[in-house]
Amino acid sequence: MRAICVSLVALAVSFPALAHNEFEEDRLQLLVKLICENGGTMDSATAARVLPEHDFTRREVVEIEFELEDREMVEGPTGEGYLTLTKAACTK
Numbered sequence: 847m848r849a850i851c852v853s854l855v856a857l858a859v860s861f862p863a864l865a866h867n868e869f870e871e872d873r874l875q876l877l878v879k880l881i882c883e884n885g886g887t888m889d890s891a892t893a894a895r896v897l898p899e900h901d902f903t904r905r906e907v908v909e910i911e912f913e914l915e916d917r918e919m920v921e922g923p924t925g926e927g928y929l930t931l932t933k934a935a936c937t938k
Contacts, residue, residue, distance in 0.1 A: 868905065874913060919932055
């Protein structure tokens with residue numbers, strides 16, 4: 847399931863070892879909002895276009911995705927290159 851989380855930011859970049867929870871809660875909420883505004887799913891092409899507009903770093907997104915999975919907010923498996931949130935995540 848963790849592989850799903852990394853797929854959104856799999857923009858042909860390798861990541862260094864990551865420490866868990868290196869993000870602010872408001873950033874998690876913003877990412878959830880952006881994904882929900884995109885119909886609850888975001889593919890890597892949309893992420894590459896939208897996330898830099900909000901100053902998300904790849905590292906931050908990976909950490910938030912791990913947290914979304916831990917909070918059981920990820921619908922899956924969703925496949926390569928995109929992430930889908932649960933309906934409950936988008937109705938909060």
